[in-house]
Amino acid sequence: MNYRHRSAVAFTTVLVFAVQSLMVTSNHAAAAENVVLSTARTETTGGVVPSAGDVVELHERFVDRSRSTQARGSRARSNSRVLPTTVLLPSHRKGAPLLVFAIGFNNSAAGYRDFLMAFARIGYIVAAPEFPLATNTLPGRPLQADVPNEPGDLRFVISAILKANAQPGPLHHLVDGGRIAVVGQSDGAISAAAIGLNACCIDRRVGAVVSISGDKSFMASTWTSKQTRPWLGIHGKADRTAPFQGSKELFRTAGPPRYLLLVDGAGHLDPTNDAILRPQVVSIIREFLRRYLFANRRALQRFSSLANVGRFHLTADPLIA
Secondary structure: OOOOOOOOOOOOOOEEEEEEEEEEEEEOOOOEEEEEEEEEEEEOOOOOOHHHOOOEEEEEEEEEOOOOEOOEOOEOOEOOEEEEEEEEEOOOOOOEEEEEEEOOOOOOHHHHHHHHHHHHHOOOEEEEEOOOOOOOOOOOOOOHHHHHHHHHHHHHHHHHHHHHHOOOOOOOOOEEEEEEEEEEEOHHHHHHHHHHHEOOOOOOOOOEEEEEOOOOOOOOOOEOOOOOOOEEEEEEOOOOOOOOHHHHHHHHHOOOOEEEEEEOOOOOOHHHHOOOOHHHHHHHHHHHHHHHHHOOOHHHHHHHHHOOOOOEEEEEEOOOO
16 A cells, blocks of 8 residues: 655754764663664754743664664665654653654654644653654655564664663653653554554553554554553544545554544644644643543543544544543
8 A cells, every 4th residue: 555655844954052972772572772872952043942842852863783774775775773863852851751753654753843842842752763764854765665664663762762761861861761652643653553553563661552644554464452552543534645444444453442533624644734733633642641641530531522523523442421
């Protein structure tokens, strides 16, 4: 199903004002992960940015030496996977929850900037890795055949950030490792869903998963309803790139708690990129995460109210009383 092709949304490059580097070694249950982390700390004005809620932007370079990357255009095959990662730090940083965002095919963190900034402004540390064969920031044609490797990239980035959180550096003691969410859009939504619903890739460090405009394409047929993570699917009913039936199929696969939010008249990128829809989508995800990362039961009522108004229609299992 090779249907996700689009151009990224441009954004202004921010000022780099400090550079640090450190070596990290991280172990995951599947295999040892050797990490190289280099950091360029950036801010849009070189200081406090009131309109952004004092969000600080870092650019990390995570290198997974345990897995390879096939050739892309003029770039030769590599024995490692290099994952440049945009990290957004909120103003109140100590002990913040972590939201790892899986970018869609032929796109970049820049293409979701407003969506990601919205979560940083409400208190999340946001990490958005560029998948080496899917990002549009590198030369050569992007390759969707690499999607099955992307859940491993997400797990690796979580490991690298938690390791950096435990060592001196710009992420030291900032992350609450007990509150981790994975959110993805399009092909990134497939990878995010796999973290929560596919036996190949379930990561028990992750407390909640959100898939936006996704389906089951490209992944192994080991989707399961057992020992899954709380899951929310969001899909525009006017999506002609990845029809909303894909999210309905993920909903049927998932075990409870599972939620499916359909949006009338919304296209493929609209839930994350449409200026009118995006604030409502962010608020809905915020309440979903409050329920499942923070055990706030009242958040489920707010979630239901936000997700059942106007163009938004929620299917819930279990039902929300």
